[in-house]
Amino acid sequence: MSQRDASLVRQHNWIDRCHCWLVQQWKPVLASHCWASQQWHPTWQFKRVGPLGLFYCVCIVVAIGCGPADRRQAVTGSVTLDGKALSRAIINFRPAPGNQSNSAGAGLEDGEFKIAANQGLLPGDYKVIIQAFEETGRMIIDPQFGKVPETLMIRFQEEKTLEATVSEEGENRFDFELTRTRPAR
Numbered sequence: 001m002s003q004r005d006a007s008l009v010r011q012h013n014w015i016d017r018c019h020c021w022l023v024q025q026w027k028p029v030l031a032s033h034c035w036a037s038q039q040w041h042p043t044w045q046f047k048r049v050g051p052l053g054l055f056y057c058v059c060i061v062v063a064i065g066c067g068p069a070d071r072r073q074a075v076t077g078s079v080t081l082d083g084k085a086l087s088r089a090i091i092n093f094r095p096a097p098g099n100q101s102n103s104a105g106a107g108l109e110d111g112e113f114k115i116a117a118n119q120g121l122l123p124g125d126y127k128v129i130i131q132a133f134e135e136t137g138r139m140i141i142d143p144q145f146g147k148v149p150e151t152l153m154i155r156f157q158e159e160k161t162l163e164a165t166v167s168e169e170g171e172n173r174f175d176f177e178l179t180r181t182r183p184a185r
Helices: 003-025 046-065
Strands: 075-081 089-095 104-107 112-115 124-142 146-153 163-166 173-178
Touching: 075 089, 104 112, 124 173
Parallel strands: 075 173
Antiparallel strands: 075 112, 089 104, 089 124, 124 146, 124 163
16 A cells, blocks of 8 residues: 555545534434444435424524624824925724734735724724835845844834724824934934
């Protein structure tokens, strides 16, 4: 027997063991079968479940699928640094204390960001964190990528005070005007 054949037999035996275990768990619903009987597919016996059981199954599926509508909101906006559109940056909205919500973020492209509603934020207060990077003009050696431009994180004066309130009504657009922190002399 080749290695490939042996592998297929092992895989088939594992699948059959799982299959037989499932059959044992669902004996009232499935016809009894296993490897020894050489029956590969279960035979569903709906008469054991009955129309009332089928009705209950449908009701459970409908109840699970009919939950409350998602209240997430799309969020857009812009970020400028010293009056110029900020690129090479990310923005993240984190729930403020007391807000039991999700966080969301996006990359900035030409100073603009957009978070779609399906990935958006629930109404409430958020702390906004913006991280931006700039090239220093020097090249460094990265162990994984080789020679790459060196980048440093940009510090802002407004770093600790950025906040946003997302609402259910109206457009959730936030524009942030940042000022670079000047190095101490």
